[in-house]
Structure formats: C-alpha cells, structure tokens
Amino acid sequence: GDSVTQMEGPVTLSEEAFLTINCTYTATGYPSLFWYVQYPGEGLQLLLKATKADDKGSNKGFEATYRKETTSFHLEKGSVQVSDSAVYFCALSMGFGNEKLTFGTGTRLTIIP
Amino acid sequence: GAVVSQHPSRVICKSGTSVKIECRSLDFQATTMFWYRQFPKQSLMLMATSNEGSKATYEQGVEKDKFLINHASLTLSTLTVTSAHPEDSSFYICSAPPSGGVRNIQYFGAGTRLSVL
Numbered sequence: 001g002d003s004v005t006q007m008e009g010p011v012t013l014s015e016e017a018f019l020t021i022n023c024t025y026t027a028t029g030y031p032s033l034f035w036y037v038q039y040p041g042e043g044l045q046l047l048l049k050a051t052k053a054d055d056k057g058s059n060k061g062f063e064a065t066y067r068k069e070t071t072s073f074h075l076e077k078g079s080v081q082v083s084d085s086a087v088y089f090c091a092l093s094m095g096f097g098n099e100k101l102t103f104g105t106g107t108r109l110t111i112i113p
Numbered sequence: 114g115a116v117v118s119q120h121p122s123r124v125i126c127k128s129g130t131s132v133k134i135e136c137r138s139l140d141f142q143a144t145t146m147f148w149y150r151q152f153p154k155q156s157l158m159l160m161a162t163s164n165e166g167s168k169a170t171y172e173q174g175v176e177k178d179k180f181l182i183n184h185a186s187l188t189l190s191t192l193t194v195t196s197a198h199p200e201d202s203s204f205y206i207c208s209a210p211p212s213g214g215v216r217n218i219q220y221f222g223a224g225t226r227l228s229v230l
Contacts, residue, residue, distance in 0.1 A: 004156070043117060043221035089157070100147055103157040
C-alpha cells in the first residue's frame with residue numbers, strides 16, 4: 001500500500017540555520033504531496049503542497065519540490081526561526097487533498113536562540 | 114480561518130469504561146470527517162471515514178464495534194471508544210474537508226489524548 005517515510009527526529013537547530021527534513025513516499029499512482037505542521041496545542045495545519053511532478057510548494061519561507069524520479073518531497077528552509085519550532089508531518093493523498101491522507105511519523109523540530 | 118474543534122483534549126479513564134470524543138466543524142459543513150490514531154513515534158493512521166447520513170467506513174483491522182462513529186450532522190462527528198482498555202491509549206485526531214469540493218483543504222482538530230488505566 002501507499003506509505004510515507006520521514007526523517008526521524010527530534011531535530012534541534014540554532015536560529016538562522018538551514019533546515020532539511022527528508023521525506024520519501026511509495027504509491028501505486030500519482031499522489032498529491034503535503035507538508036503539515038502542528039504547533040503545540042493546535043491542530044495540524046497545511047504548510048505547503050504539490051500535486052504533480054516537479055511542482056514546488058512554498059509557504060512561510062519553507063519549500064518542497066515533488067521529485068517523481070526519487071519519490072521524494074524534502075522540506076527545506078534557508079533560515080529557521082524560533083517560531084518554526086513544531087512537529088512537521090509529510091503526507092500523501094491519492095486524491096486532491098480533501099480525501100484521506102497517509103502520513104509519515106512526524107519530525108519534532110526545536111529551534112534554539 | 115476554518116476551525117475544527119475536538120473535545121476533550123485529554124481524557125483519563127478506567128479500563129472497561131466508554132469514552133466519547135467529539136469533532137465539530139465550527140464555520141463550515143463537512144459531509145465527511147476522518148478519524149486518525151497515533152501511537153508514540155508512529156504515523157497518524159487512518160481509522161475510519163465518517164459519513165454524514167450513512168455508515169462509517171472503517172480501515173482494515175479497526176474494530177467497528179469497539180470504535181463507534183456517528184456523524185450526527187454536517188458539523189459534528191463523534192468517536193466512542195467502547196469498553197476501553199490500556200492498549201487503546203493513544204492520540205486521536207479528527208479532520209474535516211469542507212463540503213463543496215474545494216481541493217487540497219482539510220482542517221484538523223487539536224487531538225485527544227486518551228489514557229486508559
């Protein structure tokens with residue numbers, strides 16, 4: 001079945017450091033790919049998405065590119081801030097994102113000043 | 114933005130009791146809601162799809178008689194864990210895509226941490 005493998009955490013970085021969180025997927029068709037973020041005490045929020053190969057999703061300085069050849073959707077940010085501390089989930093959907101999602105394990109990111 | 118309210122956020126109960134978790138869309142209608150469960154250091158796993166006006170659809174391996182789902186209205190779905198046991202202790206999360214076919218949109222509740230003693 002479909003699956004998402006995500007870089008294990010926790011990840012701790014200093015402020016202004018470069019961030020990469022790896023995500024690879026296995027799917028029988030052509031999924032849509034997502035990164036969700038969960039801040040403490042809140043529900044998951046969509047951070048960015050890409051619905052076809054070579055699409056780049058971006059939001060709040062985060063980026064991820066849908067790489068079909070490597071079945072990857074790595075999350076990157078050039079300069080992290082303390083406010084980026086959260087849990088990040090990579091996910092896929094075989095629909096358009098309003099269907100059920102298959103998630104990775106989540107990566108807890110902590111940014112220290 | 115749209116909000117999904119999930120209640121309670123944390124519950125501790127004795128083994129053998131039943132626990133009800135509510136998932137409510139506050140400013141939109143949702144004909145479908147999803148219920149996920151997350152064990153420590155594992156992925157969120159879809160348990161079931163809640164459908165307003167019809168029976169829920171359960172994923173393979175999820176006991177429908179143990180995890181009762183009722184989608185009572187276009188804004189409310191409930192998950193009842195019946196005769197809870199310590200192995201049911203987990204983090205339960207609901208999500209709701211707004212009705213109307215808007216793509217790529219789902220809103221999540223903040224989750225319920227269930228601890229069964």
